[in-house]
Amino acid sequence: MFKTNENxxxxxxxxxxxxxxxxGTPLYxxxxxxxxxxxxxxxTSFLQKYPNTHAAYACKAFCTIYMCQLLNQxxxxxxxxxxxxxxxxxxxxxxxxxxxxxxxxxxxEELLMALDYGVERIVVDNVSELYHLEKLCMKxxxxxxxxxxxxxxxxxxxxxxxxxxxxxxxxxxPLNDEILYPLIEYTLKSAAFEFLGFHFHVGSQLLDTKSxxxxxxxxxxxxxxxxxxxxxxxKDFNMGGGFGIKYTDSDRxxxxxxxxxxxxxxxxxxxxxNNLIRPHVxxxxxxxxxxxxxxxxxxxxxxxxxxxxKTYVSVDGGMTDNMRPGLYGAKYDAIIANKADDPKxxxxxxxxxxxxxxxxxxxxxxxxxxxxxxLLAVYSTGAxxxxxxxxxxxxxxxxxxxxxxxKAQLIVRRQSYDDLIRNELL
Ligand SMILES: *Cc1c(COP(=O)(O)O)cnc(C)c1O
Numbered sequence: 001m002f003k004t005n006e007n008x009x010x011x012x013x014x015x016x017x018x019x020x021x022x023x024g025t026p027l028y029x030x031x032x033x034x035x036x037x038x039x040x041x042x043x044t045s046f047l048q049k050y051p052n053t054h055a056a057y058a059c060k061a062f063c064t065i066y067m068c069q070l071l072n073q074x075x076x077x078x079x080x081x082x083x084x085x086x087x088x089x090x091x092x093x094x095x096x097x098x099x100x101x102x103x104x105x106x107x108x109e110e111l112l113m114a115l116d117y118g119v120e121r122i123v124v125d126n127v128s129e130l131y132h133l134e135k136l137c138m139k140x141x142x143x144x145x146x147x148x149x150x151x152x153x154x155x156x157x158x159x160x161x162x163x164x165x166x167x168x169x170x171x172x173x174p175l176n177d178e179i180l181y182p183l184i185e186y187t188l189k190s191a192a193f194e195f196l197g198f199h200f201h202v203g204s205q206l207l208d209t210k211s212x213x214x215x216x217x218x219x220x221x222x223x224x225x226x227x228x229x230x231x232x233x234x235k236d237f238n239m240g241g242g243f244g245i246k247y248t249d250s251d252r253x254x255x256x257x258x259x260x261x262x263x264x265x266x267x268x269x270x271x272x273x274n275n276l277i278r279p280h281v282x283x284x285x286x287x288x289x290x291x292x293x294x295x296x297x298x299x300x301x302x303x304x305x306x307x308x309x310k311t312y313v314s315v316d317g318g319m320t321d322n323m324r325p326g327l328y329g330a331k332y333d334a335i336i337a338n339k340a341d342d343p344k345x346x347x348x349x350x351x352x353x354x355x356x357x358x359x360x361x362x363x364x365x366x367x368x369x370x371x372x373x374x375l376l377a378v379y380s381t382g383a384x385x386x387x388x389x390x391x392x393x394x395x396x397x398x399x400x401x402x403x404x405x406x407k408a409q410l411i412v413r414r415q416s417y418d419d420l421i422r423n424e425l426l
Contacts, residue, residue, distance in 0.1 A: 294382025318352015
């Protein structure tokens with residue numbers, strides 16, 4: 001994906017300096033080849049290796065019409081979590097029978113939109129949602145396939161803010177016999193539902209399999225209990241996403257096989273031992289598909305040296321185009337793209353231009369001595385960068401370019417100043 005030539009960083013054969021000249025900075029750049037390589041790993045290590053499985057891209061990581069179309073062509077499913085994401089999928093003509101709908105507070109409008117478009121399955125996140133959805137189904141003469149998102153009560157080895165499987169999590173139905181079993185019984189009897197099974201998502205940026213495997217045990221117990229109590233074979237199990245990627249050299253990500261092989265082996269063994277029908281198994285990775293396929297380009301502006309302390313290197317974007325460092329201390333690596341082969345003998349902090357002291361994109365970056373006007377390329381920004389972009393300080397959201405067949409294609413244009421006041425009435 002990356003090569004340097006004449007001291008310049010290239011992405012799939014396209015010069016980052018030319019990209020910055022043509023489209024301006026800040027700029028999001030994606031490699032379609034890299035997205036396809038990531039999809040291929042999921043295909044070979046999961047979909048083709050194990051029958052009766054599917055993979056849904058967690059759209060929230062980077063949700064655009066382009067991405068929905070690509071995932072559709074590649075035969076993947078998508079997972080949406082809001083009316084806006086569903087709307088994007090609809091505009092991309094994404095087939096409803098490969099859409100799942102997640103989220104802990106789907107509004108009536110969103111649920112109706114999903115029923116209307118005929119999304120294949122809804123992951124019910126809590127008890128009140130179940131009753132609400134049932135009412136809407138009855139009123140509209142619909143029957144939907146549902147899964148229960150379970151809070152598996154596992155903690156994961158990741159930043160607290162992206163751990164989602166703990167007992168006190170806002171996500172999922174509590175792992176409590178008095179809540180769960182009556183709910184399963186109710187669902188099985190309801191004319192509004194086809195009950196598919198269970199879902200968990202234990203956290204994000206996971207670099208080991210511990211939490212997936214402990215959560216799996218919870219699901220296996222539930223599967224068996226559902227069979228014993230209600231004589232019902234679970235049809236579907238969704239292991240969520242969260243498969244970690246490499247942001248900096250200190251990350252040692254696993255492959256998809258490292259996660260799915262032990263899960264599938266344990267699942268198959270458990271079903272054999274207990275005479276259960278092995279359910280359809282699905283996953284919903286986001287960053288694994290898109291994270292390392294994207295970089296961001298920034299122009300370096302003012303440089304502030306505090307003698308004997310540190311050097312701040314400011315760029316023309318920041319927490320408005322990449323919120324993750326400010327939000328939960330996410331770490332990134334970067335390179336000065338117009339000095340790509342020069343020795344890295346400076347250590348600097350890359351700061352954004354927003355009026356917040358947490359707007360520091362990278363702390364202690366080792367790089368070539370930066371100068372105003374240099375181009376900074378930040379790696380692995382494909383997930384949750386553009387997706388979380390915002391207009392704080394009335395800064396415009398940057399454009400998105402995809403490199404495909406060694407050519408750049410603009411897929412999202414830069415916001416204009418008029419876009420920033422478009423909805424203002426007075
Ligand atoms: C965020 C999320 C995912 C994807 O997480 P990644 O870390 O991007 O793989 C999958 N499922 C659910 C329910 C999520 O909330």
